[in-house]
Amino acid sequence: MIKTYKIEVDCANCANKMEEAAGKVQGVTSVTVNFMTLKMTVNFEEGAEESRVMKEVLKKCRRIEPDCEIYF
Amino acid sequence: MTRKQKKILIRIICAVLLLVTAFTVNGGVASLVLFLAAYLVIGYDILIKAVRGIASFQPFDENFLMAVATVGALCLGENAEAAAVMLFYQIGELFQSIALGKSRRSIGALMDLRPDSANVPDGNGGYTAVSPEDVGVGDTVIVLPGERIPLDGVVILGDSAVNTSALTGESVPRSVRAGHAVQSGCVNMTGVIHVRVTKPYGESTASKILDLVENASARKSRSERFITKFARYYTPAVCVAAVALAVFPPLLGIVFHGTGAWSTWIYRGLSFLVISCPCALVISIPLTFFAGIGGAGREGILVKGANYLEALAGVECVVLDKTGTLTEGVFRVTEVYSECLESAELIEYAALAESGSVHPIAKSLRAAAPDGLNGRVENIRETAGKGVCATVNGKSVSVGNAALMAELGIKVTAHGGGTEVFVSVDGVLGGSIVISDVLKPNAAKAVKAMKKAGVRRVAVLTGDGEAAARAVADTVGVDSVKWGLLPDGKVAALEELMDGGKGRTAFAGDGINDAPVIRRADVGIAMGGLGSDAAIEAADVVIMDDDPARIARAILIAKKCMSIVYQNIIFAIGIKLGCMLLGAVGIADMWYAIFADVGVMVLAVLNAVRAMKIKEK
Numbered sequence: 040m041i042k043t044y045k046i047e048v049d050c051a052n053c054a055n056k057m058e059e060a061a062g063k064v065q066g067v068t069s070v071t072v073n074f075m076t077l078k079m080t081v082n083f084e085e086g087a088e089e090s091r092v093m094k095e096v097l098k099k100c101r102r103i104e105p106d107c108e109i110y111f
Numbered sequence: 112m113t114r115k116q117k118k119i120l121i122r123i124i125c126a127v128l129l130l131v132t133a134f135t136v137n138g139g140v141a142s143l144v145l146f147l148a149a150y151l152v153i154g155y156d157i158l159i160k161a162v163r164g165i166a167s168f169q170p171f172d173e174n175f176l177m178a179v180a181t182v183g184a185l186c187l188g189e190n191a192e193a194a195a196v197m198l199f200y201q202i203g204e205l206f207q208s209i210a211l212g213k214s215r216r217s218i219g220a221l222m223d224l225r226p227d228s229a230n231v232p233d234g235n236g237g238y239t240a241v242s243p244e245d246v247g248v249g250d251t252v253i254v255l256p257g258e259r260i261p262l263d264g265v266v267i268l269g270d271s272a273v274n275t276s277a278l279t280g281e282s283v284p285r286s287v288r289a290g291h292a293v294q295s296g297c298v299n300m301t302g303v304i305h306v307r308v309t310k311p312y313g314e315s316t317a318s319k320i321l322d323l324v325e326n327a328s329a330r331k332s333r334s335e336r337f338i339t340k341f342a343r344y345y346t347p348a349v350c351v352a353a354v355a356l357a358v359f360p361p362l363l364g365i366v367f368h369g370t371g372a373w374s375t376w377i378y379r380g381l382s383f384l385v386i387s388c389p390c391a392l393v394i395s396i397p398l399t400f401f402a403g404i405g406g407a408g409r410e411g412i413l414v415k416g417a418n419y420l421e422a423l424a425g426v427e428c429v430v431l432d433k434t435g436t437l438t439e440g441v442f443r444v445t446e447v448y449s450e451c452l453e454s455a456e457l458i459e460y461a462a463l464a465e466s467g468s469v470h471p472i473a474k475s476l477r478a479a480a481p482d483g484l485n486g487r488v489e490n491i492r493e494t495a496g497k498g499v500c501a502t503v504n505g506k507s508v509s510v511g512n513a514a515l516m517a518e519l520g521i522k523v524t525a526h527g528g529g530t531e532v533f534v535s536v537d538g539v540l541g542g543s544i545v546i547s548d549v550l551k552p553n554a555a556k557a558v559k560a561m562k563k564a565g566v567r568r569v570a571v572l573t574g575d576g577e578a579a580a581r582a583v584a585d586t587v588g589v590d591s592v593k594w595g596l597l598p599d600g601k602v603a604a605l606e607e608l609m610d611g612g613k614g615r616t617a618f619a620g621d622g623i624n625d626a627p628v629i630r631r632a633d634v635g636i637a638m639g640g641l642g643s644d645a646a647i648e649a650a651d652v653v654i655m656d657d658d659p660a661r662i663a664r665a666i667l668i669a670k671k672c673m674s675i676v677y678q679n680i681i682f683a684i685g686i687k688l689g690c691m692l693l694g695a696v697g698i699a700d701m702w703y704a705i706f707a708d709v710g711v712m713v714l715a716v717l718n719a720v721r722a723m724k725i726k727e728k
Binding site for chain 2: 050053055056071080
């Protein structure tokens with residue numbers, strides 16, 4: 040399952056770091072953060088529960104960039 | 112400006128005022144207090160973030176570096192520098208956020224295809240506006256003049272002209288009437304039309320194109336990946352260098368001279384930290400690609416990823432399909448040779464005799480004849496591969512190739528230049544009609560433009576016969592041509608061409624029967640994407656209308672984009688390394704370091720935005 044979320048983040052480097060951190064979350068196979076369009080595309084593992092995974096993704100991203108926001 | 116940006120702006124103004132007063136007070140406790148106040152006003156959030164970063168074991172972010180550099184400067188008594196570094200850093204951040212927001216919006220405006228609403232008839236002769244998502248396939252929508260067509264469909268009532276420029280870059284409006292297909296995203300110009308919807312909103316042309324353009328920058332180019340990697344090592348490396356610079360020279364000084372000059376070297380080390388943010392690169396490279404893809408989209412060229420833009424810039428060989436790419440792909444009567452009948456009569460007889468046939472040649476003959484042609488046609492006998500014999504208005508008419516004429520014992524001489532159809536009436540040769548696929552008016556110009564854009568080799572591949580292939584190749588002036596190829600033969604021929612050169616090879620075709628070749632090429636270009644989902648699916652680059660001149664445009668845009676990317680990489684890394692060297696030997700102080708960080712970032716962003724606009728020809 041692939042889903043795209045709107046995000047808010049201020050700097051491009053932080054976006055790259057968010058991408059890296061979100062990619063390590065369990066239930067996620069790959070993540071692409073598009074800083075230009077402020078979108079995060081998440082490729083979920085088979086059978087992963089979207090809302091739980093995304094909560095974890097947000098938590099991991101917040102640790103890196105406290106200001107960031109992911110709308111899911 | 113957003114609220115966040117306004118808040119920063121107010122802080123910047125306050126800090127500037129405090130700094131100016133601090134300078135005028137000139138020394139003493141008062142100026143120290145003012146400097147500190149300015150520093151805290153402008154930098155308190157950075158300090159907080161830095162502390163939070165350390166607490167969560169993520170020390171190497173720019174907040175931490177800025178905090179260390181400025182707190183270090185304060186400790187050394189360089190109060191003005193500390194406040195100024197923070198101030199310029201914040202100005203840079205504000206500028207960056209404004210510039211990004213602006214280019215996001217203007218690129219968004221380039222691709223302004225999204226319809227706001229759709230007018231659905233309410234049954235009383237009027238209509239109500241609903242969201243396009245709520246309109247189903249088979250429903251009717253009413254499009255008023257000046258409105259954007261909300262969904263793909265077929266016109267069932269009314270005629271009008273539609274402006275397709277948002278999709279194709281083509282400014283000449285297209286006229287439509289009942290039966291014509293129209294695409295969402297086009298603007299209806301002159302009359303009210305009723306459209307029967309054929310695709311739901313999510314699958315309509317406008318949504319698909321927007322999706323493609325917006326997701327294009329997600330396919331990262333090699334340069335972007337290089338920068339991400341570079342950034343990962345750059346910041347820690349500079350930090351290590353800063354520590355080394357602050358510690359080793361003084362230690363050596365102590366060993367050799369007995370004194371260390373600690374404060375000088377720590378100051379130089381701190382300058383290093385100010386330069387260590389890779390922001391200029393990390394922002395400007397993706398922004399350049401984003402701007403380039405947006406600029407291309409405005410001209411009706413859809414590039415499906417930054418990686419394809421990069422590949423397009425390196426194209427040295429362009430392989431073109433003939434039919435539909437260089438030619439119109441429609442057979443037309445191009446020449447009539449009269450023997451003993453007038454040309455109008457010839458076409459009339461031919462069209463009448465062929466009136467029952469579905470062969471493409473018959474269609475083009477009928478298209479050449481005047482409308483409302485009437486005649487008594489009997490006894491139609493069609494011989495596959497030869498032609499048709501029929502009785503037209505009592506006369507025995509034969510229409511066909513040289514083989515048919517030979518069968519009838521009529522001697523003919525071929526004129527060449529396409530498919531020649533001979534017409535005989537009552538056993539006497541009346542003349543011949545040449546039917547050929549017409550070259551697009553700007554095909555030759557397009558090939559010339561490609562050469563000018565740096566393409567070394569232009570080749571044509573076609574399934575047609577030798578005569579037609581050579582005629583086209585000679586007129587437009589390509590380097591090589593191969594004919595009589597089936598689709599898999601085209602793939603093999605393309606691979607042969609790809610082996611030859613070092614650069615990339617692009618293939619341009621209509622995207623329907625060329626799909627395997629388009630996929631095989633380094634860059635697959637589909638022509639005439641408007642209204643053809645297959646073309647949009649298969650290709651890396653889609654040219655929305657069928658103008659071959661846009662291939663050269665696409666290459667030019669890609670080249671400009673890449674040159675900006677390289678400029679920024681070299682410029683940003685060069686200035687930073689230069690300032691570091693000068694800083695290490697004590698020539699550049701912290702002021703230079705601020706320029707190396709913020710100034711370079713500002714310039715790189717401004718340079719990146721240039722990719723959006725490319726001069727005409």
